[in-house]
Amino acid sequence: MKNKLLILLLSGVIFSNLAFSEEKISPIDSCFEAAKQYEAVSDLYNAALCYSDGIKLARKADYPKLHELLIAYCRALTYLGDYASALANLEEAELLAPPDDESFRGRVKTAYGTIYFFQGNFDESLKYYEEALVCAENHGKSSAIAIAQTNIACVYGEKKEYEQAAEMFKKSLETLEEVKDSSSIGVTIYNIALCYIDLEKYEEASVYLKHASDVAKRSNVEIYTLCLQGLAKIEVHNGNYDEAERLLNESERIADENHFRQALRSLYKEKKTFYVKLGRYREAYESLSKYQEFSDSLFSADTKSKLNTQRIRFELREKELQIEDQKNTIEQQRMMRIFLFVVIGLLLVLIAMIIRIWHIQRVRNKELVEINSTKDKFLSIISHDLKNPAIAIRNVLQVLADNYETLSREEILELGIQVLQASEEQVKLIYDLLNWSQMEVGRMPYNPTDLKFVELVDNVVRLNKMHAASKGIDINVEVPDDVIVYADKNMIETVLRNLLSNAIKFSNENSEIKISVADAGRQYVVSVMDNGVGISKDRLNGIFGMNANKSTVGTNGETGNGLGLAVCEQMVRKNGGTISVESEVGKYTKFNFTIKKANV
Numbered sequence: 001m002k003n004k005l006l007i008l009l010l011s012g013v014i015f016s017n018l019a020f021s022e023e024k025i026s027p028i029d030s031c032f033e034a035a036k037q038y039e040a041v042s043d044l045y046n047a048a049l050c051y052s053d054g055i056k057l058a059r060k061a062d063y064p065k066l067h068e069l070l071i072a073y074c075r076a077l078t079y080l081g082d083y084a085s086a087l088a089n090l091e092e093a094e095l096l097a098p099p100d101d102e103s104f105r106g107r108v109k110t111a112y113g114t115i116y117f118f119q120g121n122f123d124e125s126l127k128y129y130e131e132a133l134v135c136a137e138n139h140g141k142s143s144a145i146a147i148a149q150t151n152i153a154c155v156y157g158e159k160k161e162y163e164q165a166a167e168m169f170k171k172s173l174e175t176l177e178e179v180k181d182s183s184s185i186g187v188t189i190y191n192i193a194l195c196y197i198d199l200e201k202y203e204e205a206s207v208y209l210k211h212a213s214d215v216a217k218r219s220n221v222e223i224y225t226l227c228l229q230g231l232a233k234i235e236v237h238n239g240n241y242d243e244a245e246r247l248l249n250e251s252e253r254i255a256d257e258n259h260f261r262q263a264l265r266s267l268y269k270e271k272k273t274f275y276v277k278l279g280r281y282r283e284a285y286e287s288l289s290k291y292q293e294f295s296d297s298l299f300s301a302d303t304k305s306k307l308n309t310q311r312i313r314f315e316l317r318e319k320e321l322q323i324e325d326q327k328n329t330i331e332q333q334r335m336m337r338i339f340l341f342v343v344i345g346l347l348l349v350l351i352a353m354i355i356r357i358w359h360i361q362r363v364r365n366k367e368l369v370e371i372n373s374t375k376d377k378f379l380s381i382i383s384h385d386l387k388n389p390a391i392a393i394r395n396v397l398q399v400l401a402d403n404y405e406t407l408s409r410e411e412i413l414e415l416g417i418q419v420l421q422a423s424e425e426q427v428k429l430i431y432d433l434l435n436w437s438q439m440e441v442g443r444m445p446y447n448p449t450d451l452k453f454v455e456l457v458d459n460v461v462r463l464n465k466m467h468a469a470s471k472g473i474d475i476n477v478e479v480p481d482d483v484i485v486y487a488d489k490n491m492i493e494t495v496l497r498n499l500l501s502n503a504i505k506f507s508n509e510n511s512e513i514k515i516s517v518a519d520a521g522r523q524y525v526v527s528v529m530d531n532g533v534g535i536s537k538d539r540l541n542g543i544f545g546m547n548a549n550k551s552t553v554g555t556n557g558e559t560g561n562g563l564g565l566a567v568c569e570q571m572v573r574k575n576g577g578t579i580s581v582e583s584e585v586g587k588y589t590k591f592n593f594t595i596k597k598a599n600v
Contacts (some may be wrong), residue, residue, distance in 0.1 A: 007058040009032070012172065012361060014259060027054075028069075030053045031054030032051065032072065035076070036100045046079060047076045048077060056314055064582050066106070067096035071090065073086075073105060074115075075111065079118075081118070082388070090108065102138050103135070103139045106144055109128045109131040110132040110151065112128040113125045113128035117154070117155065117158075127353065128154045129148055129151040129155060132153060133145065133152065136148050146176045146181070146184065149168055150168075157194075157198075162195040166195035169195065173185065173421065175187045182215060182218065182219040186216035187220060189208050193206075193209040197209065206231065206234050209227050209234070211225075211376070212227045213231070225251045225260060226251075229248065229270050231249035232270065241274075248267065251267050252512070255267060268287045271283075271287035330422070343422075361572045371560050388589065396415050396419045419581075446488050446574055448488050449489065451487060452481075456477040457477055457515055458477065458498055460493055464501060466588070471504065471509045473504060473507050473509070473512070473513060474511075475511045477515050478515065478516040479516065480517065483524060486596045487596065494568075495568045495572055498565070498567065499528040502564065502565075503530035503532070506533050507530045511532065512531065514527070514528075522595065522597060523594045525589055525592055530590075533585070533589075534583045540583065544579065568593075575595060577595050580593075
């Protein structure tokens with residue numbers, strides 16, 4: 001709000017030098033002189049009516065300075081909030097202006113910037129204000145340069161880029177000091193101080209506030225009251241509560257004597273915060289009530305301004321009727337162009353539909369190929385991978401049955417271990433098949449909760465410890481106790497179990513597997529790394545897909561089905577994460593997947 005007020009105070013300078021060379025005051029000039037007087041007392045509604053009447057007379061008289069009048073009217077409409085009418089008048093003024101008038105071109109850019117600023121489109125506003133600064137520098141007028149610099153600084157302030165805002169205000173201050181505009185100097189110094197307050201650089205802010213108050217006390221009393229409020233805020237920060245209260249009371253006295261409603265509203269908001277900090281709740285409540293009272297008053301004034309805008313729009317209807325005839329003269333040409341555009345558009349739509357249908361057909365064909373490939377993979381797993389462990393179990397049991405009396409205890413133990421390994425492979429395959437099929441048809445339940453991640457990891461490690469110990473593999477867990485994730489417990493345990501099982505399978509004997517977690521902002525990155533055989537580059541691509549030829553044999557001859565990583569990828573994605581792999585043949589393989597933090 002403070003920045004919009006600043007633009008209102010400074011950008012008005014753009015039009016304050018509007019002058020008429022005729023010695024005799026014409027009715028048109030009278031309208032605009034009256035409009036400027038209304039603007040001087042902030043009666044924008046009556047100012048807009050005077051501008052409107054003057055423009056009507058100027059159109060009838062073919063007035064040579066119509067573009068000057070239009071841009072002045074645009075300003076009044078902008079502050080009344082009628083941005084559409086303001087843009088329409090500004091565009092007409094730009095068309096009527098002399099092409100070589102760099103000064104007027106800069107004022108047009110400023111007017112565009114102000115409209116977009118009030119609409120909250122700060123990027124567009126900044127673009128036009130920077131163009132206005134270039135025009136002002138080309139024209140060489142210091143006051144126009146200062147206005148453009150101040151407006152740019154205000155945009156940076158609204159974008160919360162306070163460092164840039166402060167630097168641009170300082171440039172504006174140097175320019176204003178050249179033209180000795182004491183009122184605007186005080187406002188600019190005050191705004192520099194506000195930037196430093198927002199940056200929490202209170203010492204610099206205090207210096208500028210004291211300087212601003214010295215200048216504003218002589219030239220702009222309202223800004224002086226705001227400076228006192230800023231100094232009070234700094235005293236509160238420094239713990240000097242008595243001095244802060246004295247400054248706030250002094251600001252209240254001056255603002256009340258001069259009926260500065262905006263300053264009083266800001267003051268009571270500061271007082272409310274101050275008294276709450278001191279625990280003086282009755283006074284805080286009184287300040288809050290007064291703040292609400294002034295807020296309601298300003299809201300009523302704003303509502304009245306909007307109602308006045310509607311009245312202006314109604315009175316401008318006459319102007320719209322006047323230009324209706326001009327629109328009718330070009331309507332036939334416009335309709336013809338529209339007809340041609342429609343025909344061309346229909347042809348383009350037809351072409352686009354044909355391309356779209358062709359594309360959809362290609363996608364469907366591709367999906368059918370993938371479905372067939374998945375079906376073949378599924379049948380291959382059932383017919384081959386599910387059969388092999390069963391045959392192995394049968395063969396071992398046959399050996400036991402045929403040679404039970406002649407086998408030694410060690411041989412029986414070894415055959416038992418073979419049966420156990422084959423059973424584990426079969427159970428793992430059955431789990432993978434069930435998980436994969438449920439994911440494919442969308443029937444796997446998804447129940448995310450807050451989970452202590454180290455407990456999940458410890459549980460999975462415990463289940464795989466015997467398998468790892470049989471190969472002399474150490475599993476090193478580097479997961480802090482305070483890592484809390486938001487995920488489905490069963491799915492994430494399945495992912496960890498598959499990744500750890502694969503790491504053990506492809507690790508060399510007497511090696512190490514590391515499970516770690518890294519903070520990645522809104523997520524954690526979980527890594528499972530082994531120092532095993534690695535994966536070649538040609539096999540890394542598509543490693544998470546359903547590839548029938550993907551499964552390989554482990555370092556101790558362990559078998560697999562190639563389904564586990566596909567299940568992992570789908571489960572990680574279901575939990576809102578991604579999974580990736582990096583590897584170097586003969587050195588290491590590292591799987592990484594992301595998982596949501598519990599508090600995000």
